[in-house]
Amino acid sequence: MNSKTKRYNLSDSTIRLVEEEDQFDFLCEGFDSPRARMSCGHVVTPMSLMKWCQQLLKQGKSRFVCGQSGCNAEWSYQEVCKMALLTPEEMKNFETLMALNAAAGNPNTKFCPGCMTPVTRGSSSNLYVCCQVCSAKTGHSFGFCWQCLREWKGQQPRSDRCENDDCHNSALKTLRECPEVKIDKVKGCPSVRACPTCGSLIQHTGIGCKTVICPRCKMSFCFGCLKSGYCGISDICSGGITPRQTFIPVWQRK
Template sequence: MMNSKTKRYNLSDSTIRLVEEEDQFDFLCEGFDSPRARMSCGHVVTPMSLTKWCEQLLKQGKSRFVCGQSGCDAEWSYREVCKMALLTPEERKNFETTMALNAAARDPNTKFCPGCMTPVTRGSSSDLYVCCQVCSAKTGRSFGFCWQCLREWKGQQPRSDRCENDDCHNSALKTLRECPEVQIELTGGVKGCPSVRACPTCGSLIQHTGIGCKNMKCPQCKMSFCFGCLKTGSCCGLCPGGIAPRQTSIPVWDGRLFHMGIDNYSCVYSNRKRNACVLC
């Protein structure tokens, strides 16, 4: 059974360019026990040294694989990395999960195509159907996937709510719809309020425990808003329009205010600061 310590190129594999040269990615001089092979950029690796280099790139927050040798900025395709690093199924799963998280951290409008793992940028925030040009060219037919469930598209398009794959739903909207209420103190009394709100600026989900001030500062975009009425800026005391109803859509960040740190649909932040205003 192959594992990361015994990965070796097969000498009879004619699709791999084996060479009698030094492993250029064995930075710690570990002497990996495998024949050497040449990457598409010309530099020489072993399966284990390539795996470790790519893991290091992922730890640095990268979602694409670049050679990194002096004077070489060649980008390797994920397909090439899988082949030349002899990635195991478990390694592929870890790589793909980290790649997706890293890509979302840098650009919330980019996700990986489920067919080829190529980064694809969403054209419209109101359409869940996304066409992958790489898969379309490879298959000879238009290949589209769902931005929401990340599976090959089923059903008519365009659509903004869901595709026709089973269990395709927006988990953020479900959270906003089903979250319990908390009691928010207002001038003149205490009123019930949804315990989770989407930041009116960037869409990040934020949870209020019912303890402390209703004024929030979004941990993502750093913009301040009132958890009760959802007005931006501080709103101490009475909310002029009362408590805003449950949100039925997620605000989309326009990219002008800050560099987003994570996918704004994947995390719920909590205001756990006791008896203090988060703006103070």
């Protein structure tokens, strides 16, 4: 379906069609479609709804809120997909932006692969996450892997991987396999480090001093010993070169 010609099907009994104005046609574009009522009671067309949700995603949102005056109702992703008549390509784009926005807003939140509902991780030492929404719908516990974002396979709890094929932590693999680099005459330092504050991966080319500033959380730390702040200009860190990291720090923002 071409997004420019999206129209509700008059024979679709699952959509509540109404003879009212499109309340989300903010630019008065006059979208050529019957009008329908959302779960919150406000009226949309497929195009006006899609444009409003795209605007929310551009603003860095990962959830869809009505936003009409006095209405803070949250629409489920499933409702947005249905009422905006999203194509498979549009859904893929939405889901990518939702995941990116959620990660930027809260590193402990990801989207359930079964229903695309935001789920907060309970423990950083367990990759198994239970989705309450999917569990309620299916009548049995539905869990997914925080690492590969697929339905969980194998025993749990586990902190390394689930039993899905090719389930691995790409960031840890980078930390494990990156080449060494010479920094401030200090040899044997891994060329990639996970920021000790937020966990973002940072690469050092060997040019410049040991102290770096994380572009994500803006914290400074020594690339050699991973201590926060300025480590000095000595060729050797006071605590020595910290070995390759074996876990990704989780940003505990306050």
